[in-house]
Amino acid sequence: MTLDGTAIDLYANIEVPDDVVQVKASGASGIGLYRTEFLFMNRREAPNEEEQFEAYKAVAEAMDGKPVTIRTLDLGADKQMNADTERTCTNPALGLRAIRLCLAEPQMFHIQLRALLRASAFGNIKILIPMLSSLTELRQTLLLIERAKQSLRVQKIGFNNEIEVGGMIEIPAAALCAEAFAKELDFLSIGTNDLIQYSLAIDRTDDSVSHLYNPLHPAILQLIEITLKAGLKLGKKVSVCGEMAGDSKLTRLLLGLGLRQFSMHPSHILSVKHQVLQSDLVKLVPTARKILSSHDSDKIEPLLQKMNL
Template identity: 60%
Template sequence: MASFTLHGIPVSRGIAIGRAHLLAPAALDVKHYLIAEEHVEAEVVRLQTALTAVHRELQTLWNELPKDAPTELGAFIDVHALILSDPMISEAPLDIIRSRHYNAEWALVTQIEELSSQFDEIEDAYLRERKVDIQQVAERVLKVLMGSEPLAAPNAVNPDDDEFMAQMVVIAHDISPADMLKFRDRSFIGFVTDVGGQNSHTAIVARSLDIPAAVGVAQASTLIEQDDWVIIDGDAGVVIVSPSALVLEQYRERQLAAQRARKKLSKLKKTPAVTKDGTAITLLANIELPDDCGPALEAGANGVGLFRSEFLFMGRAANMPSEDEQFEQYRRAVVAMKGRPVTIRTLDIGADKPLDPTEHTALNPALGLRAIRYCLSEPQLFLTQLRAILRASAFGKVRILIPMLAHAFEIDQSLAMIEQAKAQLREANVKYDASVEVGAMIEIPAAALALPMFVRKMNFLSIGTNDLIQYTLAIDRVDYEVAHLYNPLHPAILQLISMTIAAGQKAGIDVAVCGEMAGDTKLTRLLLGMGLREFSMHPAQLLAVKQEILNSDLGAIAPLTRKILRSTDPDGIADAVLALQTS
């Protein structure tokens, strides 16, 4: 196959070289893991057993048909039985298990998606509609599989056991943030999606997993074929399909160079983050789940600056996490951080993080009932979360962060709800830290322009640059068609960030940046020059940012930063920020 190159948006640095795995939307709904060689035949038998069970179900249905049942019902069962016996269903998924080492559910869905796409191309309407019958038969088999013990799951292959299995690159039209998290323990080394923007939450999770990724790669899922060799250049947002031997060698050398650079950075883990002129900087970690605390500590984080609690809720609209379940997750994170502060953001659901992806969303969900607006509209859900967070505060230092505040009444209502949750715990004689600090996320321009009402009532501020940029520049950060307009160096953005840091300093309260700008080493010195002393980012970015801090002289940076803030020339600002990196 001839080599070709696709261009998208870089979202997670690094280089991935591997085989393409096309992920159909339906495949996200089933478990998917790789089977070790010695357990492949057992997994084949597991699928064969499920197929046999469905055959018996259909036979029972036929035998129990009432005498006066419409003849169409019998014909319907016959059609499904024939489909089930067809080698495309009864044999092809078994071959997928043997050749690709997929678990049974994954192999079946992969084959069904392939068949469905073939049926879509049939001109005859009647035959084209038979796709539905195939999908219904597959659903019966999946129900049997999902009700059976996944015998191979505990024996899922170790990514290091086999080079091919450890080189799988996911290619999909789109992957939700919740689905991204399913891949954290799988044998995947990179992601490519047709849609998405640099700061969509899918991109943010890719960075948190520290896996090279490119999004907004239009038609990648249709142009790339299963098992194609693929290179993801995460730094450039470039995807090279079927690369030549020379190109492959060049990228392997770049991979090795990056690994050497990362190894060199690891020596900074225990080095305090202090500028050349002696100013101490606090480096915090952004996490999605308690298990992320290990990498955060390993990277030398001073604490957690953003625990995105919504990942405990996503995809669970019908089965919301209970207070005890939430408490246990928060407690695990607090204990894992060994006395370091853990800032837990209350439920920030909505926009590209829907509670239920199948629900009808607002015309413009980014401007709708999301984050604190949603929580205040669901007071019992909010109180349940607040009680869980407060209970966790008995085990270490916890701070509560409220997202998307814009109005004084939202601040007042949020603080009142926290007091109500405290009262409920006192009444139940449950321990909590009465002095828990409460902070506001500054991510709406109205908040940055009305800072006095925040600093009077809040203990700290955290600037969410991702949404601040989105709302200030009126850009949907998930929409790859306008992604090129997303610019953290826009003069308005820099002014709002600078104003917030200055207001916090004047009021004597901490200000952090927890958005993606905090982990961008190209912007580290600019933020330092603005007066920022607390950065929160993905653990994978922490050491690189620390290196920038260690090489920075605030005395030299400050005057250059003031000059940048006075400028309204985009090119001039970009050049000046580049110059800052060498100052």
């Protein structure tokens, strides 16, 4: 809760079910991002439906009714199952990955969706779709989710028919069309890591250009604000689940821009919570607006330092 009485949700990111122990110790409001690709990596064959179901169910039950947002498979780019399945691509970050890969491999996606839906009968699970860039992709995905639901109905297997489906905003095109996505989704989650990479055309793992990777670039802040405004207009919740959410130096800025849901590594929750408890939105918003109106990164840093005093 901020000093002015505004409630802020602090969620945790996890990679494997065992991470739930750290999530609970951190006092998180729930899990804002469960990266399911780690179930698939470093193995010859993809996990079957039962193995995935047990992993998702274990997390849902362990969280005792708190939200568990599970991202569908985000393989590709720097994350591959094994060397045998690795595809040759000049620029893998722009290739067949995340939801593109899932739509290209509908049987693999169907198995994961069935496992997720089955697990939703045992906790407060939400589905998150990564790397959406068009409404066509989204509608294809929603159709496949409905087909997975129907296959479970035929077999009389229980699931939450009202399960929420959200989309990740991590491509500039998606941020610019955030309102259109918000109309067809239950919530949005901003993946700032890829959003920065794609917006600034910078590979942060490349030492020759990584110094140019800048979360405070004016364009990044404007794309975040566009997405937050779209959610506010349509009454849809928006979270940030990239590294910006766990950077306590950016907490007050994100609060001032309108963010009310953060999701981060559990180890960062305490420092971000400390900033939230000492923040007064009435005082933060004017400075955040000044930062947003600046087109000069060099002028943003001093304003941010002032905001954090």
